[in-house]
């Protein structure tokens with residue numbers, strides 16, 4: 001569906017109410033959805049498509065622009081294993097709830113026996129898949145049940161001070177989660193080369209790939225200081241608090257989305273003649 005950004009803003013973003021979650025600005029949810037809309041321009045989405053989204057998250061940041069782009073007769077099956085808190089409210093207020101089927105499950109085992117989707121997408125979600133084994137398993141599951149797979153993730157690259165400020169605060173998250181819960185989350189961003197390697201290990205062929213600058217502020221590296229204060233190990237807590245103070249000071253002055261890497265992938269075509277039985 002060829003939709004201009006202005007139309008998306010008017011039809012959808014204007015319906016998303018401001019949020020009161022200081023120090024994030026009231027329009028942070030709209031800004032993030034606009035970034036996802038820009039990312040999805042590279043995913044070759046058409047009206048009427050049946051799309052699977054992995055790791056939709058509590059705020060439906062990618063789900064909303066996806067559901068808009070597939071149109072009235074398209075479908076988005078949105079999968080997440082745990083985070084659903086605001087999902088229903090946000091998709092309802094955006095007027096897109098009827099196009100979306102939410103499914104709470106672990107994407108390492110998808111309950112579809114055969115190819116059931118035109119496209120499967122994983123946008124800003126690979127970093128939450130905890131480890132390489134899970135990343136490869138999830139990508140291979142997506143390839144098994146969709147004709148094409150689209151993966152996009154921020155890159156560990158800063159082309160200006162605001163992107164650097166984002167990366168400095170963001171890069172603390174992996175360590176903070178590990179110190180608090182004994183398990184990493186929000187892993188450091190992968191390079192495009194690393195993403196390609198994961199895709200190949202999952203058996204996929206990269207059809208097209210690229211990078212682009214979202215050119216938008218990005219607030220989601222923020223993690224409240226009070227969480228860091230709960231780290232039990234005294235030395236680790238002191239060290240993390242020092243780094244958090246420094247990183248937050250820069251982040252407050254301005255923060256921007258780093259460049260995003262994206263890949264469109266498919267399973268390799270079977271060799272000619274494969275699947276025919278002998279003698280026919």
Ligand SMILES: C[S@@+](CC[C@H](N)C(=O)[O-])C[C@H]1O[C@@H](n2cnc3c(N)ncnc32)[C@H](O)[C@@H]1O
Pocket residue numbers: 036054055056057058061062079080081082083105106107108122123124125128129
């Ligand atoms: C960074 S968040 C949301 C990303 C969202 N697509 C966006 O555009 O910002 C990634 C999500 O992946 C989910 N997730 C992590 N591992 C998963 C798994 N094995 N199966 C399904 N969802 C998973 C997490 O619960 C989290 O909500």
